[in-house]
């Protein structure tokens with residue numbers, strides 16, 4: 001995490017991935033927790049359709065120590081950065097986001113698939129590796145100027161994170177960074 005997997009972004013959309021090479025850019029050894037996290041993610045070929053190598057984080061969730069390492073690494077990065085909100089992307093961002101939010105004393109904002117939030121919402125459509133979708137956020141969940149971290153399990157094309165950033169920036173939030181456990185090689189930055 002940290003310097004190891006950071007990709008440049010526009011509009012405040014840096015992405016930090018909790019996957020790392022053996023050494024960081026500065027030549028020091030990578031955090032030893034990263035190998036355990038990487039090893040705990042199961043890759044399932046041809047799911048949910050032919051040609052997709054599905055990165056399954058449910059295997060990691062069965063190992064509490066590794067699950068904790070993943071949450072702790074994000075908490076260590078974002079604690080003390082004046083983060084007002086963690087925005088989690090449905091569904092898998094709801095697994096990691098609330099734990100990070102509680103640990104750093106931030107509010108948690110669910111970014112949901114369409115038709116799930118009962119109040120007034122703003123929406124963004126986006127394109128996925130295997131289809132199209134839409135994210136919605138409650139109006140008023142974020143205050144103008146709130147410093148926000150967006151959390152999800154994985155970035156593939158970056159379409160989902162881009163939609164999340166657009167939603168938050170439409171509400172005048174300051175998106176500090178996006179945090180994902182996994183960055184697929186096809187991801188070239190937001």
Ligand SMILES: O=P(O)(O)OC[C@H]1O[C@H](OP(=O)(O)OP(=O)(O)O)[C@H](O)[C@@H]1O
Pocket residue numbers: 089090091092093127128129133152153154155156157158159160161
């Ligand atoms: O970078 P992208 O190409 O946008 O893809 C990444 C998104 O795809 C997955 O979610 P998915 O839409 O499959 O929904 P789910 O979490 O409900 O399974 C994943 O959890 C990310 O949210």
Ligand SMILES: Nc1ncnc2[nH]cnc12
Pocket residue numbers: 052053054055056129154156184
């Ligand atoms: N290859 C992949 N594995 C898991 N989730 C994904 N979301 C988009 N692409 C994915």
